[in-house]
Amino acid sequence: MDYTTTILTGFVALYIFMLAAFTGFEIIGRVPAILHTPLMSGSNFIHGIVVVGALWALLNASSLPEQIIGFLGVLLGAGNAAGGYVVTERMLQMFKPSTKTPKE
Amino acid sequence: MNAALLIDSSYFLAAFLFIYGLKRMSSPLTARSGIVVAGWGMVLAVLASFLYTLDVNEAAKPHLNTNIALALIALAFGLGWAWRSGKKVAMTEMPQMVALYNGMGGGAAAAIAAIELIGYKTHGTVSLSLAVLGGLIGAIALSGSLIAWAKLDGRINGTLRFSALQLVNGSLLLVLLSIGAYIIWHGGSVAWPVFAVFFALALIYGVMMTMPIGGADMPVVISLYNAFTGLAVGFEGYVLNNPALMIAGMVVGSAGSLLTLLMAKAMNRSVANVLFSNFGATSDEAEGEIAGSQKPIDAGDAGINMRYASKVIIAPGYGLAVAQAQHKLFELVKLLQEADVEVKFAIHPVAGRMPGHMNVLLAEAGVPYDIIYDMEDINDEFKDADVVIVIGANDTVNPAARTNKSSPIYGMPVLNVDMAKQVYVVKRGQGKGYSGVENALFYADNTQMVYGDAQKVMVSMIQAIKSLGGGH
Numbered sequence: 001m002d003y004t005t006t007i008l009t010g011f012v013a014l015y016i017f018m019l020a021a022f023t024g025f026e027i028i029g030r031v032p033a034i035l036h037t038p039l040m041s042g043s044n045f046i047h048g049i050v051v052v053g054a055l056w057a058l059l060n061a062s063s064l065p066e067q068i069i070g071f072l073g074v075l076l077g078a079g080n081a082a083g084g085y086v087v088t089e090r091m092l093q094m095f096k097p098s099t100k101t102p103k104e
Numbered sequence: 105m106n107a108a109l110l111i112d113s114s115y116f117l118a119a120f121l122f123i124y125g126l127k128r129m130s131s132p133l134t135a136r137s138g139i140v141v142a143g144w145g146m147v148l149a150v151l152a153s154f155l156y157t158l159d160v161n162e163a164a165k166p167h168l169n170t171n172i173a174l175a176l177i178a179l180a181f182g183l184g185w186a187w188r189s190g191k192k193v194a195m196t197e198m199p200q201m202v203a204l205y206n207g208m209g210g211g212a213a214a215a216i217a218a219i220e221l222i223g224y225k226t227h228g229t230v231s232l233s234l235a236v237l238g239g240l241i242g243a244i245a246l247s248g249s250l251i252a253w254a255k256l257d258g259r260i261n262g263t264l265r266f267s268a269l270q271l272v273n274g275s276l277l278l279v280l281l282s283i284g285a286y287i288i289w290h291g292g293s294v295a296w297p298v299f300a301v302f303f304a305l306a307l308i309y310g311v312m313m314t315m316p317i318g319g320a321d322m323p324v325v326i327s328l329y330n331a332f333t334g335l336a337v338g339f340e341g342y343v344l345n346n347p348a349l350m351i352a353g354m355v356v357g358s359a360g361s362l363l364t365l366l367m368a369k370a371m372n373r374s375v376a377n378v379l380f381s382n383f384g385a386t387s388d389e390a391e392g393e394i395a396g397s398q399k400p401i402d403a404g405d406a407g408i409n410m411r412y413a414s415k416v417i418i419a420p421g422y423g424l425a426v427a428q429a430q431h432k433l434f435e436l437v438k439l440l441q442e443a444d445v446e447v448k449f450a451i452h453p454v455a456g457r458m459p460g461h462m463n464v465l466l467a468e469a470g471v472p473y474d475i476i477y478d479m480e481d482i483n484d485e486f487k488d489a490d491v492v493i494v495i496g497a498n499d500t501v502n503p504a505a506r507t508n509k510s511s512p513i514y515g516m517p518v519l520n521v522d523m524a525k526q527v528y529v530v531k532r533g534q535g536k537g538y539s540g541v542e543n544a545l546f547y548a549d550n551t552q553m554v555y556g557d558a559q560k561v562m563v564s565m566i567q568a569i570k571s572l573g574g575g576h
Contacts, residue, residue, distance in 0.1 A: 008350070017384070020338070021355070021357065024360075026128055027359060028366075031130045033461060033464075034460055035130065036460035037198065040330055040363055042138070042362070044330050045139070046142060047330075047337045048207075048479040049122070050213050050333075051150060052153045054215060056346070058219075059175060060160050061165055069194050072211070072213065073219070074178035074182065077208070080186075081183075082182065082190065087190045087267075095463075096472060097484040
């Protein structure tokens with residue numbers, strides 16, 4: 001199979017950034033205040049994806065300083081992702097409607 | 105099999121799962137499944153990343169085995185520590201935990217920038233600029249979040265303030281931007297100490313920026329740093345040509361910015377005001393004396409009066425959670441409901457330590473979310489309420505915010521509890537609120553104070569109501 005990764009640069013990157021920014025804006029804009037804390041925590045989890053970038057950087061490290069910084073990067077990124085997930089999940093688990101089902 | 109294709113499709117799927125998960129998280133009915141969906145996206149993306157090992161740089165090939173081992177160790181430790189600490193943390197301490205995890209993400213983004221820069225791996229003005237900028241923002245988010253965490257956790261109590269602070273911070277930022285511009289101007293090929301100074305100063309700036317901000321404003325700051333980290337991750341995603349980072353980072357960057365604005369608006373402050381004005385440093389003299397005295401009432405009597413009311417509104421604050429009284433409160437609510445009293449909760453947008461934090465704490469006690477109302481939905485109902493009971497809240501119910509122009513919190517939207525026929529304030533003692541502002545509500549004619557630990561007060565109220573017998 002002939003496949004090479006597309007290099008996302010210039011306007012393509014700009015389009016991605018713009019559309020992603022609108023997506024984030026739209027999702028949060030309609031959220032009831034009761035979910036603000038879990039949502040902040042949830043978005044905190046999502047930028048834990050940085051661990052993937054740190055992994056790439058560490059795997060491509062070719063000197064000791066790079067390895068040290070890369071190690072720290074993966075460590076911190078993994079903490080961000082795992083911690084963000086656990087606390088968000090714990091919070092959302094507790095939200096329950098009363099015995100009668102609410103009409104939305 | 106083509107590894108690049110597999111990696112790219114995994115990232116595509118992960119990006120979709122993140123956005124879909126966030127979308128589901130935005131409604132209470134589907135929120136739980138939302139985080140699970142996003143979690144699977146993360147697992148997929150991390151697993152796919154190990155395919156990078158099939159195609160690393162020439163220079164990194166001799167180190168590949170070491171690097172894989174390092175990666176596995178770092179993943180195991182980071183994951184293990186965060187998982188355990190996340191499971192253990194009490195719901196009241198959630199805000200500082202979010203700050204801590206957020207700081208770690210910022211640190212990871214800064215680490216990516218550092219590797220790209222010291223390895224001279226980034227070329228082209230745009231890539232280089234975004235690497236530098238992402239590194240700067242990430243480092244600020246790291247040290248700033250750590251300070252926010254330490255402050256909320258009670259590890260740092262004072263606030264650092266001196267008159268020239270904003271000048272010092274401004275100069276520091278200017279120096280940082282100059283070094284950044286210098287790096288970009290030289291195409292990234294500067295000696296490594298320049299990078300070291302750059303990152304060290306960025307970390308210091310994060311500390312200096314956060315130290316003067318008081319605890320009451322910390323939620324806004326955490327939310328801001330959350331947006332910062334998102335932006336940093338998005339920028340580093342561009343540098344690494346990784347669309348998953350670009351999309352996830354930018355979604356969080358914009359969502360976090362909006363959330364920050366919403367929070368600041370709820371407190372009637374601008375973000376700039378939170379960051380640059382020394383809130384809480386205002387002196388008491390400006391307020392003037394409040395006429396009247398605080399009138400105490402016995403907890404049991406207050407409980408019985410609530411039992412014979414037809415409508416009771418509860419305005420909880422962080423003090424409720426500190427006293428761990430949520431569960432007893434819910435018991436009281438159930439007793440009142442059995443006696444056909446209409447009970448509602450009124451939540452100020454900044455009740456607790458973050459917007460929505462109080463909802464989480466009440467949910468933990470089992471309070472169903474459909475008797476919990478946001479401020480704007482319930483503020484007109486206070487005048488129809490027979491009894492309003494304020495538990496552990498102070499600034500969010502201070503009528504001075506509506507009437508007294510010299511009050512530091514003037515203009516902040518507050519719950520109109522003072523309009524009820526009778527107000528009970530459950531309070532530990534006669535102290536001031538988190539912002540150090542005196543509360544006119546406590547001296548009002550229709551207010552009576554129930555002094556004591558919130559949990560004990562709840563128990564006394566429950567006992568008093570039960571002693572009346574089950575007669576309806």
